[in-house]
Amino acid sequence: MNQLWFEMKDLKKRKLDKSVWIPLRSDKSIRNNIEFGEVGYIDDFIGHGTLMLPVSKKPMTKDLDWMDVGINHAHSFNYLYGEYSQSEMFENSDFQGIHLVLNQNFDNNYDNNEWHLHQDLVINLGLKREKDIWVCPRRGYVEVAKLERNKEGSPILIQIKNQFLKDYLCARNCGLYITSYFCRDEIFSNREILSWRGDSKSTKEGKDVWECRVLEIHEGGFSFGEKIAISHASRTDVDEAEDIPDMTSFPTDSNIKSEFHEKSFKGKKLYRIIAEFWKYEWINPAKSSPVVLGEEQQIDMFYIVDAEGNKESGEELKKGGKWLWFSPELVSSLILKRGGFLSWYSKNTGSISCAPSFGVHFGMNDLGLITVYAKDVGNLPIWQQQIWVGHNISPEGGISKELYDSQVKAVPASTLAPEDFIEKVINQINEASKQNLNIDFFRGHHSINEIINSISRFRAVDDKGLFSLAKDIARIIVDDIDIESLQKIATPPKKTKWGSLKTVENLLAIKIPKEDARKILSSFVGVYELRHGDAHLPSSEIENSFKLILIDRNKPSIIQGYQMIFACVDNLHLILSIIRKWNVIEQEK
Template sequence: MDHTWFEMKDLRKRKLDNSVWVSLRSQKSVQNDIAFGKNGYKEDFTGHGTLMISVDQRESAEQLSWSDVGIGHSVGLNFVYENYSQSDLYEGENVKGIHLVLDQTFDNNYDNHEWHLHQDLVTNLGLKREGDVWVCPRQGYTEVAKLERNEESEPVNLQIKNQFLKDYLAARNSGLYVTSFFSRDAILETKPPLPWDKDSAQSKNGKDIWEFNILEILEGGFAFGEKIAISHASRTDVDENDDVPDMTAFPTNENVKSEYYEKNFAGKKLYRLIAELWKYEWINPAATSPITLGHEDNIDFYYIVDVIGNKETGNQLKQGGKWLWFKPELASHILSIRGSSLDWYTRDTGKLSCSPSWNIHFGVNEIGLITVYAKDIGRLPSWQQQIWSAHNVAPEGGIGKELYASQVKAEPASTHAPERFLKRVINEINEAFEKQFNIKFFRGHHSVEEIIATINRFRAVDDKGLFSLAKDIARIIIDDIDIESLQKIAIPPKGTKWGSLKTLENLLAIKIPKEKAREITAPLVGVYELRHGDAHLPSSEINNAFDLISVDRTSPSVIQGYQILFACVNNLHIILNMIQNWIDIEVEK
């Protein structure tokens, strides 16, 4: 076995103050599948105990040892000692601290310990527990704390992201005192080569202590060469046949029988190698508390504000009077964040948000760029500005006519975005068809609603995005048509098999000429063809599909995405109108 594993240089160098994750409490043992006392046994143990302590008590706090702050402290046992002690409070001789993790016991052999993350930390950081993970909704549902359990479901490690811990510590004007104990234990047949001569070694670094020892043992775990002494004592003055046995008499030489003997152990000689490290650290609070107390971040993000590439910081944008331009990919990035949303006001304006509390009014300009009033971006928290700034581009194509109409002229447009009506028109078609024929038009697959939430023009940043958008539109409309129900009304000739679009066309042709029915379904046919566009279809077939939807291929991709959505939603409304007025429509020849 490599001696470096026992030297623990990796653990000695590690600084929790700079770590991404910090263990607030840990008692984790990692073992191989060889039983203790057998050759090849190996165990790696990590223990962490912590206290939150006011920064003005740091000097006193650093006098505390592993036995004071380690994992030997549980809560919930006041009834045993008959004195009340506040479960989260540590009261030492010269220092007071708070346990950010409470280890609750239940005084039985059936229930595992339960670890609780301190409720004040949870509420002030705005955390939500989901299973054994705590997330922060106002920070994009980022994972902040996590509890690890072993195979028996016992808690073994509760960690918190350092950024959030330091923010909370700053709000409390406190630091975190961490005491750690590590041990690495192995049993071998022979002593491995070691860089030190003796069977023991020790080194100190300030308060930290590392120790190493080799112990001679017998296979099974007993110390080599040791004996065990056995002493047995019993009473001789109690008759087991008495109805009421009495053992109140004081034990004496006359009524007590005793014997003593020693036992030697035999077996194969092995060597147990044990390295132990006691380590003490102080984690400093952050300089500010933007999450808990809403302090200003010291991080600046820069944005291009004119055509020659001049940039301003988020703070400078707060002065107002300017607009910013962003690549359309921004929308997909934001919508990948849990808790984000995209809603539409008019055809080319809406609101986009990384989290519910931060809505940004945007516009789409004539080349498909997202435009936003700069002051709104300057007010965003830094984690959101980081996302927006990464998609910022130089001004091009204006700010968008409808955004200008709203924010400058105060005359909002009266147009509508097709994305806003897609789900509604599908539901209305189903309701109208069920009312007219007592059957459903769409099957209503369980994934439809989830897919609809992802459909928007911003996915169409290139041809691949256009084909992907078309595929999802086809899935929620064409693939979901209830062919069997529709063919109860539009009955195919015997021996003829119709697909969903042919069935729809023939349904409409009951009331209108077949050419007109084909014209109404043409955009859906085009979308159905485009769903295979990423499968290397000939360009002529792809162009024909776009022609069926009336897409202008010279327009920017995002505008083409809008045209696809508009054509489909518009023709679905035509179909809806026919179904709603089915009885009153006179059959056209």
């Protein structure tokens, strides 16, 4: 530490009004492991107290200081002058304010205090508490407030995101008054760290006050050169041998024994430097309240609407009549948000969103691009449009034919997306195997459902994405095949070891020609080989693997991703058909 640390220029310049996170309450001490009274001891304390007041009452804050709005009182067992007072209320003769954080103690030494975020703020911002974090589901589960605890579990800091606090303040026509106290404390063997000589120094700017003091202490922490007086007094007229001792008589010189002595402190001289800073700030409300009151923000996004690159704002898009084009990377950006989803209506249309609501009807055209009716995007909240606009591109390839059929002709496509059938067909194969073969076809690893939910053609934005998609398809199909169970029926010759795909091939060959069985398994072989294609296979073998899956390498990557998923789902249904007819085929033979 140096003199600048004690001068706190960083804290003096910092404006909480511009901070991303604004503290609502803080009682945080950052201390090193050196004992107090020893050279090198450091304690950095950060305290914040806050009070929400009507904007019209801002002038009243000139009379409120740290002792009024700081952290020295709790909000439980609350009364004022013998009368009941609401725990969140701050009251004086001129106005009332509201504490947005309530400090509850439990009137004992065993339970840590608890800090509560004001219920009205939580409900009107639509927050959900998850442990010590409050998220906003309707805003994509963004973190809005967070509570920090020390290692003992006591709360030491609660903060709220600037944008949401000011939104709430706007809705209530209030501001936030913040009183802060900072203390930086360190012990040195000398005072040479300071360029000035005197025992103290102070400055004042407006209402803010900074002070720094140098204290001479003995090693151990006591003031240097000072003594303490120790006085001891006891009664002499109480007989401890009596069954019921009596001490009701008034103490006098005759029945009191007293002793007095002084004690001097020892240890070398050390220097304790303490800097303190009291700071006062006002947080103004936002100009609008889109979260609490649903007011429209004065921000707009601009989208490319034609081949010439002309753009229109989100507001203009609300008029309708146009479509927008987006790169396929949009899908991952949306569904990777917590609460985001992708659902399918047909082979190339579905609904997509980055939040549990606001699903947008989309279509995929022949180039693998996303097309959407422009009005649907223009009606999205601004925070969602900020994601969409980043993937907006010039029109190319026309709008999705299936989207056109649905939105213009009012004749929805009757096609199906293979992504919707992966989990279903795997479960059906297992059920048929149990019923007709008395075995499990797949083991059903605990992570299978999670992996299935991640399988989508939109992961295949390039070859790397295709390989990644192949890896996950192989994990849920090839890697999960219950080889031991299947080999009870399709038993390999002695000293012969079959892998999972070879086992399935030989199982199917019991009922159908071996060439047909090999053809059904070819797509899975190709997928299994591609799982490490980017790292291990030469390019010629990679292309052969794609051919096994019947993937057209001249098509866009997204289309190739669709073909990969379709081939695997289609062949899983062929396997299902054979197992379902297992006993019938046996009888015919």
